[in-house]
Amino acid sequence: MTFQYQILAEQIADKIQQGELQAGQRLISLRQCAEQQNVSINTVKNCYELLEAQGLIFVKNKSGYFVSAKKSLVQHTQRPTHPDFQSQPRDVSNLELQIEIQQDSINNKLIHLGAIQISPNLVPVEALRRSIQRALKHSKPEDFLYSDKQGHIRLREALSEHWAEDGFYIAKNDIYISNGCMPALSVIIQSLTEMGDSIIVPTPNFNGQLQLLAVLKRKIVEIPADTNGFDLDRLEQAMQSTGAKACLLTANFQNPLGFSLSNAQKEKIAQLASRYQCYVIEDDIYAECSFSLKRPLPIKYWDQQGYVIFCGSVSKSLSTAYRVGWFCIPQRLQHLRAQLLMQNVAVNTPLQLGLADLIYSRAYREHLTTLKPILVAQVEQYRQFIITAFHQVDIGLNQPSGGYAFWIQLPEQIDGLEMYHFAQQQGINIVPGEVFGEDGRYKNCIRLNAGHELSDEIRDAIVLLADWTREQLTSAHVA
Known part of the structure; x- marks a missing residue:
């Protein structure tokens, strides 16, 4: 509403x-x-x-x-640029580094500039508490037995109605509840592909997805992306020539670049998936963090032939600790139902019922309405402060229209992995660009989280990173 x-x-x-x-x-x-x-x-x-x-x-x-x-600073700050390259199947080569950085990014003892998550202060704790209490009060005896591995019917109905209000419809019987978005992606990838198969991904791409593909022993076919999106002609070439069985895409506020594809591009992707019978696994986890009043439509909206699998969770819009996600299976894949149920891990029933109540009571919709202007202001504050802190340093900076990830391209002399290690020593967590793709293409990039309030502590951390960058540039110049 x-x-x-x-x-x-x-x-x-x-x-x-x-x-x-x-x-x-x-x-x-x-x-x-x-x-x-x-x-x-x-x-x-x-x-x-x-x-x-x-x-x-x-x-x-x-x-x-x-x-x-x-603001002239915003107008004169360039967007990050990214290299072109040939797309071919290959392994994810830096799994150990991926795991190390992923573990460090959720270390709560470090300053929160790593993992993309909103501040606990933005979580509607009281509304959530009331919803869970109401859900328990009105629960039925069978709610305390083994739960349906597809997910509780009440939550599936709530999600179906919630999305219909946003302009797209997915039947409750096509929705499967999971323990977050990554487990949903894992189940789908294992159901549609086998070890050694290739999956198309735009890069730079969310490092957690690359880590998952490496653990599952799937190859990747990278296609170049930038802050405007990615070339659909290159996507079509990859579908046509690489033998990839699926592609893993985020169309709305992609992590780390923040781009959002147009409706025409989303429709074209759905058509390409059908033409080449290459499944699109759509990770739409950031869509409800749009800065606009209306939630952007997913690729799934244009799926006529059943080649798009819609996945997501409430971890970015509600709380990373609330481990409830979903994947939605088209009729074309209903023959996989038994396999999907076997692989899916049943989700805590009270949590499911609590989220269903939050949706039906309108508290979740009200939370999203309240969250949007806060994110708009907060992300802009981060952006302006980053520009100010890195004054006279030639950086590229994305300008998200949703979500809260910042992708910073530093001068070529700067090694993002070295900055990461320096930041760790100072009690600061960031994510280096190295883990967002192969061949060291993004060595001079970093990703920062803007989901927490821009506190004095975070301001000091950003200034420290900027000062370190200037010192490295001075040393390189002297050398």
Whole structure:
């Protein structure tokens, strides 16, 4: 459901983007706007606060709200560039490093710039507690026996209705509940492919997925990606010529680059999957962290022939600790039902029922509505601070329109793995670009998490990384 203040905010944002409202121009007062739009003052107040969080307007004490000036630093910061390369089946070569860095990224004793996760302060703990309590209160005796390995029917119904509200429909009988998104991907990959088979992935690609493919002994076929997405012609060539049985894609706010594909591109991918009978395993875990009011549609929406498997979880939108995810099987793959049930690990029933209640009570939808402007403001704060901290250092920086991952391309002289080891010594966790692809293509890149509040501790950590970078550049210059 879209609230009135969000609709009003979108209308004002459009006027700002189109130049109808100029930088420095004073907006009409809350009361005047309420009378003009025939809404409550509280609705206008929420609207202005959302626009302020998005950085489009600012408030002057006792003077009102004004349109923000465009920030020159943002305009002049280049996007990261990425190399082209030939796509061919190969093994993931750096598994031990992948595992080491993945373990370090969830070390809670280090400053949280590694794993992509939102702050515990953004988790709707009270709403979640009430939902779990209600779920337990109204549970049936059979809810305390062995649970259905496909997942509790109430949660599958809740998810089906939740997604229908966002514009796409998946039948409850096609939904399988899993212990998070990665277990869902694991079950699907093992069901559709065998050891030694190739899977197409755009790179740089989420290091956790590459680690999973390495553990499962699958080969990868990399296709080049950048902050705008990836070339669908290259995807088609890989489907056509490499013998890959599947591809693993994130179309909405991909980790680490943050790109979101257009609806036309998503439709084309669904068509290519059908044409070449190459299954698309869609990891849509970040879609509900969109900065826009409307959730972007998944590739699955355009799947007419049943070659797209939709996967996700609430770990990025609700909490990484809430281990509930899903995979959705089209009719074409229903013959795998017994195998899928055997491989899938049953999920804690009270957690399933708690999430179902959170959805049905509208508390989850309200949480997402509250989360969006906070993420918009927080990510922009990180972006501006990174630019300021790395002043006079030639960096490339992505500009996410959803999610909260930052991909930083450092000068060629800088080794991201060396920075990672330096950061570890300082009690800071980051993820080096080396683990997001093969052949050391991203050695001078790092990924940072912007899911936590930009505290003084995190600011100091970013400044420390920037100062270390300058020292390395000075040493390289002297040498």
